[in-house]
Amino acid sequence: MITLDHVRFRYEEMEMQFDSNFPKGSFTAVIGPSGGGKSTLLNLIAGFESPEQGRVLIGGVDVTQLPPDQRPVSMIFQDNNVFAHLDLWHNVALGVSPSLRLDAEQKARVDAALVEVGLGALMHRKPGEVSGGERQRVAVARALVRDRPVLLLDEPFAALGPAMRRDMLDLVKAMQQARRLTVVMVTHQPEDALAAATHTAYLETGHIVALRPTADLFAATDMPGLQAYLGDWSGPKV
Amino acid sequence: MIAYQPSRAPGSAALALLALALAAGFLPVLRMGLEQGLAGLDPYVLRVLRFTLLQAGLSTVLSLALGLPLARALARQSSFPGRALLLRLLNLPLALPAIVVIIGIIEVYGAKGWLGGVFDIYGLQGILLAHVFFNVPLAARLILGDLERIPAESWKLSAQLGLGPLAIWRLVEWPAIKGGVAGAALLIFLLCAASFAVVLTLGGGPRATTLEVAIYQSLRSDFDPQRASMLALVQLALCATLALVAQAWGGLAAGWPALRLQPKRHDGRPTLARLLDGVVVLLALLLLLPPLVALVAAGLLHINPSPLLVRALLTSLGLGMASAALAFAVVWPLATLAVRSGAWRKLASIAVLAAWIVPPAALATGWFISLIAYAGTTGLAAFLVIAMNALMSLPFVARVLMPALAQSAEAHDRLCLSLGLSGWSRFRLVELPVMKRAIGLSLVLALILSLGDLTAISLFGTQDFVTLPALIYRQMGSYRFDAAIGTALVLSAIVLAFSTLAERWSNQR
Numbered sequence: 001m002i003t004l005d006h007v008r009f010r011y012e013e014m015e016m017q018f019d020s021n022f023p024k025g026s027f028t029a030v031i032g033p034s035g036g037g038k039s040t041l042l043n044l045i046a047g048f049e050s051p052e053q054g055r056v057l058i059g060g061v062d063v064t065q066l067p068p069d070q071r072p073v074s075m076i077f078q079d080n081n082v083f084a085h086l087d088l089w090h091n092v093a094l095g096v097s098p099s100l101r102l103d104a105e106q107k108a109r110v111d112a113a114l115v116e117v118g119l120g121a122l123m124h125r126k127p128g129e130v131s132g133g134e135r136q137r138v139a140v141a142r143a144l145v146r147d148r149p150v151l152l153l154d155e156p157f158a159a160l161g162p163a164m165r166r167d168m169l170d171l172v173k174a175m176q177q178a179r180r181l182t183v184v185m186v187t188h189q190p191e192d193a194l195a196a197a198t199h200t201a202y203l204e205t206g207h208i209v210a211l212r213p214t215a216d217l218f219a220a221t222d223m224p225g226l227q228a229y230l231g232d233w234s235g236p237k238v
Numbered sequence: 239m240i241a242y243q244p245s246r247a248p249g250s251a252a253l254a255l256l257a258l259a260l261a262a263g264f265l266p267v268l269r270m271g272l273e274q275g276l277a278g279l280d281p282y283v284l285r286v287l288r289f290t291l292l293q294a295g296l297s298t299v300l301s302l303a304l305g306l307p308l309a310r311a312l313a314r315q316s317s318f319p320g321r322a323l324l325l326r327l328l329n330l331p332l333a334l335p336a337i338v339v340i341i342g343i344i345e346v347y348g349a350k351g352w353l354g355g356v357f358d359i360y361g362l363q364g365i366l367l368a369h370v371f372f373n374v375p376l377a378a379r380l381i382l383g384d385l386e387r388i389p390a391e392s393w394k395l396s397a398q399l400g401l402g403p404l405a406i407w408r409l410v411e412w413p414a415i416k417g418g419v420a421g422a423a424l425l426i427f428l429l430c431a432a433s434f435a436v437v438l439t440l441g442g443g444p445r446a447t448t449l450e451v452a453i454y455q456s457l458r459s460d461f462d463p464q465r466a467s468m469l470a471l472v473q474l475a476l477c478a479t480l481a482l483v484a485q486a487w488g489g490l491a492a493g494w495p496a497l498r499l500q501p502k503r504h505d506g507r508p509t510l511a512r513l514l515d516g517v518v519v520l521l522a523l524l525l526l527l528p529p530l531v532a533l534v535a536a537g538l539l540h541i542n543p544s545p546l547l548v549r550a551l552l553t554s555l556g557l558g559m560a561s562a563a564l565a566f567a568v569v570w571p572l573a574t575l576a577v578r579s580g581a582w583r584k585l586a587s588i589a590v591l592a593a594w595i596v597p598p599a600a601l602a603t604g605w606f607i608s609l610i611a612y613a614g615t616t617g618l619a620a621f622l623v624i625a626m627n628a629l630m631s632l633p634f635v636a637r638v639l640m641p642a643l644a645q646s647a648e649a650h651d652r653l654c655l656s657l658g659l660s661g662w663s664r665f666r667l668v669e670l671p672v673m674k675r676a677i678g679l680s681l682v683l684a685l686i687l688s689l690g691d692l693t694a695i696s697l698f699g700t701q702d703f704v705t706l707p708a709l710i711y712r713q714m715g716s717y718r719f720d721a722a723i724g725t726a727l728v729l730s731a732i733v734l735a736f737s738t739l740a741e742r743w744s745n746q747r
Contacts, residue, residue, distance in 0.1 A: 046394070067400075069398055069400030075394065075398060081395070094399050098399050099405055100405075
């Protein structure tokens with residue numbers, strides 16, 4: 001579904017090179033040390049950065065030259081996913097129409113998405129009046145109404161407590177399965193990867209060192225960098 | 239818990255000194271104004287008030303009309319060749335003394351100038367031109383600071399949602415800057431309402447004069463303290479109202495925005511966006527460059543190191559250093575108390591706000607009336623100029639010293655308490671070495687302000703007590719414009735040298 005074909009990109013002193021494929025319907029977690037290029041990987045797929053060389057293909061179509069809004073991609077950030085002066089409903093509605101002119105059917109879709117993520121009662125609140133977890137749900141609802149086949153998540157739940165994080169992860173996982181989305185999620189939490197991701201990629205200094213089924217990757221012993229990154233994290237709790 | 243408690247005596251003395259200076263300025267004006275009652279508000283005073291408001295209002299509108307698009311263009315085009323240079327250029331008009339910029343404007347637009355005849359620079363048009371020259375960069379820098387605070391995710395989100403320029407303006411940019419635009423507008427209005435050098439040189443006639451300049455003329459040309467105090471009262475009321483409105487609004491545009499890492503924007507790539515932004519930048523360059531180029535080009539031909547110039551230079555530097563030292567001596571003890579106690583913080587901020595809103599000419603009127611018996615002596619004149627300039631620089635000195643002192647208090651108070659380190663030895667062993675950059679910066683800022691001052695020296699100066707700005711004004715007035723432009727270049731060079739130093743220190747802090 002997503003193919004990075006000999007993509008090269010330079011950020012300050014670091015030379016990055018990505019040559020990978022994320023199949024349709026897969027849920028890939030991306031882990032690795034900070035500054036290794038995890039966010040850059042997402043930015044290249046979403047179109048916020050342009051590769052110096054190589055191509056980005058989504059669904060077989062070369063999107064390398066396309067601006068972000070014309071790619072079949074939605075992205076959820078760690079922070080600032082909402083405009084603070086618009087209420088939750090309008091923040092979601094932006095996903096349907098950037099000019100906020102919606103017909104009755106579109107309005108109903110916005111309502112339904114808000115209900116689906118559990119914000120039905122809060123839809124006319126401003127972002128400042130709801131919790132951090134609820135703000136992230138707004139971003140999920142917006143991704144729902146945009147209905148793009150690729151969903152990118154850049155440490156989306158890093159600022160949430162453990163219970164809330166688990167709820168959000170379940171929500172995204174359910175959405176991914178119901179709509180057969182291709183999801184790429186940057187995270188620092190091995191638990192997140194184990195709970196939701198079919199595959200996990202380990203990325204350091206601008207390269208994907210390994211991209212394997214999640215259980216295999218965490219059991220691997222052939223990558224000293226990965227062991228150092230995970231430290232004394234004790235492995236999946238069964 | 240026991241907290242470090244600095245001695246209150248120096249702070250109280252500083253506060254008393256400030257109160258005395260303000261009272262000496264305010265009370266005589268109030269008394270003389272009340273004696274006249276409403277009768278003092280004659281048609282002349284009202285006409286001057288009307289013109290003050292008119293030119294300040296028009297200056298504000300025009301400055302925002304170009305400053306806002308300029309800020310947006312600079313934010314949207316986050317990298318183009320010369321962008322960094324352009325940002326530095328935007329700092330120049332505010333770093334340079336007003337009188338110097340006016341000389342540049344006359345050299346370009348005056349009757350014999352390069353573009354003579356485009357504007358009628360003596361009168362409203364000239365005043366507006368000069369005010370726009372100063373305040374477009376100010377507005378642009380302030381608003382650009384707000385635009386750069388918009389989080390990078392908002393730009394990514396806008397790009398992903400495909401928001402057009404109008405939607406971006408409505409949803410992202412305007413909500414982020416509207417408070418800042420209001421603050422910038424008030425600040426510009428306040429600066430223009432109290433502007434002295436511009437109106438003195440380019441306006442000045444009875445038709446085009448402002449309160450600040452009319453006060454000066456009443457005191458120094460007409461010798462009419464009655465009228466001066468009426469004008470001063472009106473000016474005080476105007477500035478205080480504006481400052482209080484601004485304060486209620488969330489404070490005057492706070493501080494000088496630091497250049498930060500520019501978040502990447504995705505909406506500047508279309509050809510139309512680039513074209514529009516290019517036109518705006520070009521307009522700004524057309525406004526800013528000619529007077530500065532003229533100043534340097536013509537000034538280089540006319541630098542004449544006469545004994546008069548050298549004496550004025552030494553006088554300027556001497557007065558500047560003295561007023562910087564005085565401002566520091568007043569702010570430091572107040573600030574050491576203010577960073578540790580809420581009550582003192584309130585007192586100090588009221589004192590600093592008072593120094594900020596009291597227009598210099600209004601204050602000078604009171605001092606003038608109080609000390610009228612001793613008028614004309616150079617020693618007193620020097621003292622008054624130093625005091626006035628120190629007062630004007632208080633807010634800037636406080637803004638630099640307060641955060642640094644708060645940091646030092648946080649870091650060192652407990653250790654100093656346990657070692658019994660206090661007073662002078664603490665200053666010498668802890669604050670002086672730790673804060674030497676902030677201290678240096680505060681002194682240099684005060685020095686720069688004082689070097690460019692034309693208000694205080696015009697109000698109190700005497701025939702043989704002349705600073706560089708006063709010399710420039712005198713040379714202009716006696717039809718020696720070539721000499722004036724040479725002097726102006728010397729003054730600019732000195733001021734720029736100091737502000738480069740200040741900029742380096744403020745970046746390293």
